[in-house]
Every structure is written in C-alpha cells, then in structure tokens.
Amino acid sequence: MKENFDKEMLFSKYHQNGTDSLSDSEIIQLILSYTSVKNTADVSDILINGFGSANSVFNADINYLMRNNLDERSASLIKLVPAVSMNCILNKGQNFFIGNSDNMRCYFRGLYAGVSDERFYLISVNSHKMVKGEHLISVGSSESVTINKEKIIRHALSLNEYGFYMSHNHPIAEANPSDADYELTGMVVEIMKGYGVRIFDHVIVGMSSVVSMKELNCGIKFD
Numbered sequence: 336m337k338e339n340f341d342k343e344m345l346f347s348k349y350h351q352n353g354t355d356s357l358s359d360s361e362i363i364q365l366i367l368s369y370t371s372v373k374n375t376a377d378v379s380d381i382l383i384n385g386f387g388s389a390n391s392v393f394n395a396d397i398n399y400l401m402r403n404n405l406d407e408r409s410a411s412l413i414k415l416v417p418a419v420s421m422n423c424i425l426n427k428g429q430n431f432f433i434g435n436s437d438n439m440r441c442y443f444r445g446l447y448a449g450v451s452d453e454r455f456y457l458i459s460v461n462s463h464k465m466v467k468g469e470h471l472i473s474v475g476s477s478e479s480v481t482i483n484k485e486k487i488i489r490h491a492l493s494l495n496e497y498g499f500y501m502s503h504n505h506p507i508a509e510a511n512p513s514d515a516d517y518e519l520t521g522m523v524v525e526i527m528k529g530y531g532v533r534i535f536d537h538v539i540v541g542m543s544s545v546v547s548m549k550e551l552n553c554g555i556k557f558d
Contacts, residue, residue, distance in 0.1 A: 342368040353436045359389035370409040378404050393417045434464030440545040447504040447540045453480035455503040459496035498533030510541030521555050533558040
C-alpha cells in the first residue's frame with residue numbers, strides 16, 4: 336500500500352513540476368515503481384549511494400546494476416533512459432513533439448547545447464505541437480541579449496504558422512525570468528492575440544534548469 340502511495344506522490348510531483356522537482360533518488364524510485372522491484376525507495380537509495388548520482392546510474396553497465404537488487408528487466412528499463420534521451424537530442428528539430436513538459440525540456444536543452452552566448456528564438460509548431468521551424472531572432476553576449484518586440488511580431492506574422500514558442504537562454508545563469516522577461520512576454524502575447532497568432536509559452540534555458548513561464552502561472556495568458 337505504501338509503495339502505491341509513494342508512486343502516486345512522486346508522479347503527482349513530476350506531473351506538476353517536471354523532473355527538475357525530483358531528487359536523484361526520487362527519479363530512480365519513480366522509474367522502478369513501474370517494475371516488479373519491491374521497496375523501490377530503499378533500492379533507489381542503494382543505487383544512488385553506490386553510483387553517486389542518477390546520471391551515473393543511467394550510464395552504469397547493466398551487469399553492475401543487476402548486482403544491486405535489480406532483475407534484468409528493471410535494469411534494462413533504467414538503461415533505456417539515456418538511450419531515449421540521446422535520441423531526443425539527436426533527432427530534435429522538425430516534427431519533434433514538444434506538447435508535454437519532459438519533451439519540451441528535452442528539446443530546448445538540445446536547442447542550446449554547446450551555445451555560449453544568449454540567443455532568442457521563435458519556434459513554430461503545428462496544431463499537434465510538432466516543431467516546424469527554429470527561427471533565430473537575436474544573438475547577444477554571454478550575459479545578455481537584446482530582444483526587440485517589433486522584430487518578434489514582424490517575424491511571427493511573416494511565417495503564417497499555427498503557433499509559436501518563445502525562448503531564450505542564460506548560458507552562465509539559472510533560468511529565472513527577469514522583470515524584463517515578464518514585461519516583454521506579456522506585451523508580445525497580447526499583441527499577437529490581436530492578430531490571431533498563438534503563443535504557447537516562453538521557455539528559458541539556464542545552466543542547470545529549464546523554466547516554462549506558462550507553468551509558472553505568472554498571469555500571462557498563453558494559448
């Protein structure tokens with residue numbers, strides 16, 4: 336009974352705030368809750384203590400995983416995580432689905448992988464939230480980027496797409512929106528509504544986190 340409660344609690348936490356809200360042990364525990372492993376919390380703690388981090392667990396040899404209270408099926412499921420994640424990154428771009436929180440974070444992390452300067456993008460999507468195009472609007476320095484709302488609006492109107500995600504990155508800082516981010520986003524969203532153009536979110540990628548302004552419930556009326 337407790338295992339089911341823990342699973343529901345972790346799933347609710349993940350569903351509301353994504354994997355960034357979970358500790359390394361909780362991530363492993365949530366994965367193991369879909370296997371035949373009993374005492375998932377204890378097993379996940381053993382794995383994290385033994386390997387050091389969730390990332391090290393994901394990248395461990397399957398035979399080593401199976402020496403830590405895991406059967407072959409459970410160990411294989413854990414090994415699928417980095418394989419699927421890498422596939423997400425390598426195959427990002429057109430026709431990549433970003434309509435859920437994890438896919439969205441995977442896509443935008445990949446978009447800025449290896450980038451050392453701040454950039455602002457419009458990402459066009461179709462009605463199924465599949466990426467149709469990556470449109471670079473502005474490039475700045477490692478600490479800032481100048482974003483012109485008129486340029487964003489003109490570009491969006493010229494593309495005649497179903498809708499857009501706004502996005503920029505903080506290569507040397509965390510992904511917390513600034514007052515200027517809120518102000519710009521609110522203005523662009525409201526102006527675009529007047530033209531019948533959908534803005535679904537403004538996604539900010541930082542050094543170690545990805546923030547969806549829509550998920551922050553900040554009062555901006557995204558589509």
